[in-house]
Amino acid sequence: MNMYCIECPNGCFMEITDYEGKITVTGNKCKKGYVYALQEITAPMRTVCSTVKTCFRNIPRLPVRTSGSIPKEKIFEVMNEINKITVSENVSIGDIIINNVLNTGVDIIATSNTYES
Template identity: 45%
Template sequence: MDKKEMVCIVCPLGCRLTVTKNDDEYTVTGNKCNRGKEYAIKEMTNPTRVLTTTVRIKDGLLNRIPVKTNKPVPKDKIFECMQIINSIEVQAPIKMGEIIIKDILGTGADIVASRSMIKQIG
């Protein structure tokens, strides 16, 4: 029997959850809603995260532009995603929501610009 405690991050309540695994079945206690139960089981079986970071930008008003995944990616692929993201440079101008990398590592998630960046004049 495995047991893990965690705090649910799905809603502002921040329930303290206890997840117990017996064989292949999970039991969740401490949740005040079904979303907490779903979150806890997902955290135990296939944790995912939305990745937020920055990308180098050429000829931009600033030298980096914020980006994020448009959906969560598997937690164990985050470092691989970062290696790819850190290896690229985009060209200004960029519009918020513009896809920077399509379907990173075959996860189905796109890396998109979190803000617009104009081209630096002069």
């Protein structure tokens, strides 16, 4: 099986072989590629970046992201949760907007401030 690594802009083209349960990865320039390939063939994970509504006129949308990666098949469910939120109080970069979203063990965090620092 072949795949491109998405861990960094290098985008290494990797070949994954499964010989009697022993998995080898070639083509990756670093260890991240190996870890990604193993994860990708068992349970693919992704990060999600989006925005949430705010009550602030000057900043109507606040950018957010998952604090880590979530199962790929949960992306749209997580988007649903993100879309339920309206931020009405000032938040700072890194603040948790949704704690442990859908029990994934990952939070939705603010990636900007709602105020001009």
